[in-house]
Amino acid sequence: MANPLEQFEITPLVPIRIGDLDLSFTNSALFMVIVVAVVTGLLTYSTQGRALVPTRWQSLAEVFYELIANMIRENVGSDGRRYFPFIFTLFMFVLFGNAIGLIPGSFTITSHIIVTFALALFIFIATTVIGFARHGTHYLRMFFPHGAPLWTSVILIPVELVSYLSRPVSLSVRLFANMTVGHVLLKVIAGFVTALGVFGVVPLAGLVVVTALELMIAVIQAYVFAILSCVYLNDALHMH
């Protein structure tokens, strides 16, 4: 049976070495380029007409636009609108990274913790910088709620600090775990199809269901990733 973890292997396509750094162009990098190209191509093509009555392609782009615009309006408010390009890019990158990874034989960029963690860490640093830029040192109030007795600060501040630091971890682990588990599951079930011979139709039918489920999870996780970025952004802008 094929190794179900083989699909996550990183293989350098164009070896690049600068000093001690291995900066090779890998299959992961290739699929990131593909994702960016697909998203850019799709949105460029579908917004070409810009008709009042949208074509099918244009309404597709409008669905994405409205989804994120509503998400920002509901979770951040009107002053979050300037961050729309960032959240939208993030959502499209994660969504298409998840979805393109479901094509058999392709590589899932979001199934690597370092990719999702880099995204999450960037969001974390960006929201922290925004918070301090907007509130100054007052942003430290995030770690100690108003009106709490002073002696509780000994417990509350470390707890709040760890809770705050756990944000990029939970954000990245959630996406990575969902994607990895889904793809391992698909591979394992697919292994049974050939191993069981004629009775392989049973896992094959299961595979159809699991693929549909994975497609749903791919969309939901991209959505959750974007919505949590909005929640963190809201905390930075308005504090809770």
Place this chain on the structure above:
Amino acid sequence: MLRSIRSAASAAGQDVPAAVTHDDREPRLSQDFEERLKAARRGLEKPERRADGMGAGMRIAVELAAAVLVGAGIGIVLDRWLGTSPWLLIVFFIIGTAAGFLNVYRTGLELERRAKAARAEAERERGAGSNRTGRNG
């Protein structure tokens, strides 16, 4: 509008009450339309809610685990740095667990707020929908 709902519902694999079963000579009542609309909506809402529950469970589990991991990680790093092993690990493990439950509590609050907002939205939409059909019918 109904057609788009129906096609979306049938795409989601739900049974859609077909208009074919009705006698076409009989004038269709708006109440009948409303019933079919409601049935189609029910079909639409169900899978989404199920996915929401799964997502919520996943979120809460990861939220708890992440804080414990971060706490333990800080403890290990500080221990190694200050040579106080294993005391800071123990302290930060407990702090991390507390932070994890704080995260879970906050996630719960947020999910509840979101669910409430969604319910209110659905309620409003239902009201607006019946008004619209009432005018048309």
